[in-house]
Amino acid sequence: MSVFETGLKKGRFVVGQCSKCQKIAWPPNDFCSGCFGSLLWRDLKQPGTLLEHSQKDGRKFCIVEFERAVKIMGVLIEDVEPTIGQNIQLANCGFDKSPRFEFSVVPEVN
Amino acid sequence: MNRVAVVSHSTTKFSLEDIPVEGLLVSAARPIFENTRNLSQNDVDVVLVSTNDNKKYLSAIVSELTGISPKISHSVESLCNSGANAVISAYSYIQAGLADVALVVGAERLDSPGQVLEWDVSRGELKHPIFWASMFAKAHKRKFGTTDEQLAYVSAKNHKNAKDNPNAYQPKEFSINDVMNSKKVTDDLRLLDCSRPCAGSAAVLLASEREAKKFSDTPVWISGVGQKTTSASFTKNDLTSIQSTVDAAEQAYRMAGIEPAQIDVAEVHDAFTICELMILEGLGIVPAGKAANYAIDLYNTGSRKINPRGGLIGSGHPLGATGIAQIAEIACQLEGGALRRQVNSAGIGLVHNMSAAATSSSVLVMNP
Numbered sequence: 001m002s003v004f005e006t007g008l009k010k011g012r013f014v015v016g017q018c019s020k021c022q023k024i025a026w027p028p029n030d031f032c033s034g035c036f037g038s039l040l041w042r043d044l045k046q047p048g049t050l051l052e053h054s055q056k057d058g059r060k061f062c063i064v065e066f067e068r069a070v071k072i073m074g075v076l077i078e079d080v081e082p083t084i085g086q087n088i089q090l091a092n093c094g095f096d097k098s099p100r101f102e103f104s105v106v107p108e109v110n
Numbered sequence: 111m112n113r114v115a116v117v118s119h120s121t122t123k124f125s126l127e128d129i130p131v132e133g134l135l136v137s138a139a140r141p142i143f144e145n146t147r148n149l150s151q152n153d154v155d156v157v158l159v160s161t162n163d164n165k166k167y168l169s170a171i172v173s174e175l176t177g178i179s180p181k182i183s184h185s186v187e188s189l190c191n192s193g194a195n196a197v198i199s200a201y202s203y204i205q206a207g208l209a210d211v212a213l214v215v216g217a218e219r220l221d222s223p224g225q226v227l228e229w230d231v232s233r234g235e236l237k238h239p240i241f242w243a244s245m246f247a248k249a250h251k252r253k254f255g256t257t258d259e260q261l262a263y264v265s266a267k268n269h270k271n272a273k274d275n276p277n278a279y280q281p282k283e284f285s286i287n288d289v290m291n292s293k294k295v296t297d298d299l300r301l302l303d304c305s306r307p308c309a310g311s312a313a314v315l316l317a318s319e320r321e322a323k324k325f326s327d328t329p330v331w332i333s334g335v336g337q338k339t340t341s342a343s344f345t346k347n348d349l350t351s352i353q354s355t356v357d358a359a360e361q362a363y364r365m366a367g368i369e370p371a372q373i374d375v376a377e378v379h380d381a382f383t384i385c386e387l388m389i390l391e392g393l394g395i396v397p398a399g400k401a402a403n404y405a406i407d408l409y410n411t412g413s414r415k416i417n418p419r420g421g422l423i424g425s426g427h428p429l430g431a432t433g434i435a436q437i438a439e440i441a442c443q444l445e446g447g448a449l450r451r452q453v454n455s456a457g458i459g460l461v462h463n464m465s466a467a468a469t470s471s472s473v474l475v476m477n478p
Binding site: 026098099 | 228230231232233234235236237240241242244247248249252295296297298342344345346349
């Protein structure tokens with residue numbers, strides 16, 4: 001099992017960052033796809049940015065970008081109308097046959 | 111440079127029938143031998159099979175079942191784009207001088223494993239194509255003001271065209287209202303915005319310039335080819351344009367020495383209505399943001415220029431057969447044999463086939 005999947009099963013979203021060129025390897029890989037360097041695994045930095053969203057059967061789903069490198073699709077767990085560019089938190093993640101990503105809106109601080 | 115032509119083609123009736131993939135494949139290959147003059151099994155140097163089916167060694171099986179002992183024989187799998195990929199592979203063998211005649215057969219069963227790309231972890235649990243298509247649709251609406259009604263015109267147009275395609279899965283006309291009143295699958299796409307997976311098969315016979323006239327008085331030449339894979343992950347796409355299509359089209363136009371304005375007829379990969387709009391913009395047939403009104407004009411004027419056989423939405427989408435059925439249709443149009451679907455004075459045709467949330471595209475330019 002990959003480092004990524006193992007992390008998800010423990011509820012952690014980990015990314016591999018290249019030890020040579022610092023690029024984040026996404027999608028998850030065993031090495032950097034840019035320079036073939038080795039990866040150092042760490043937790044994803046929060047929050048991300050909402051790129052787009054829609055809704056199916058009353059559940060909002062969206063694409064969120066983290067660290068300008070990791071774009072993932074998941075479900076918004078709050079019943080709110082999000083806006084593009086809004087800060088979004090990866091609230092929960094897991095792995096059961098496929099990855100599962102759940103997002104929540106980061107409240108704006110005045 | 112060795113020119114390569116489509117000299118014969120066949121498409122079977124698309125359906126929901128439970129037929130073994132071997133049976134689907136040979137049912138498309140057999141009419142090639144029945145309908146092509148001077149063709150014997152000994153003429154065929156290459157047999158390629160396009161499918162996402164998990165069965166093994168299908169090109170050798172098809173060869174044996176049709177009495178061919180080819181020099182080159184293998185399968186090609188590239189999800190929904192397998193068909194065009196297989197034809198371009200066969201084209202390359204002939205163009206390189208390794209072969210003179212190639213039979214390319216594509217087929218898919220209804221239960222194809224190619225409908226979902228499990229590998230793409232960036233989609234999380236949202237593996238079904240409706241999710242990425244809805245992201246495209248919402249982003250296009252947001253950027254260009256595209257409406258649900260404009261999308262409905264694409265579906266109504268393609269279903270209307272499919273009514274004259276005897277091989278379409280369900281040749282039935284739907285009005286704009288029918289599409290607008292069909293089940294809302296997501297906030298941004300309805301049931302009739304979607305193409306439907308089905309069973310089906312198609313085949314084309316390619317020949318070198320040296321051999322083409324032996325088999326046909328009306329060979330259709332492949333004058334431009336372009337392919338591009340940008341990634342395998344949907345989320346790496348820009349959401350309002352298809353870069354793989356832009357790149358593939360540029361290559362094909364350059365090779366054929368044409369501009370998009372010269373295209374008379376095209377089959378494009380309308381997996382969803384939104385895809386047709388983004389593809390037409392990516393191909394440069396219309397500027398970005400203008401495809402929706404273009405589709406309305408096509409519908410209102412009864413033009414069959416785009417997706418004359420009904421595209422994927424009108425005909426059904428048997429993945430491994432789709433690209434080959436598209437090429438068969440454009441060959442048929444350029445031969446002047448498309449009967450009620452015929453586009454008048456079609457001189458330059460285009461085929462666009464793509465895969466996996468638009469991460470790869472193939473474009474062919476064809477002419478008589």
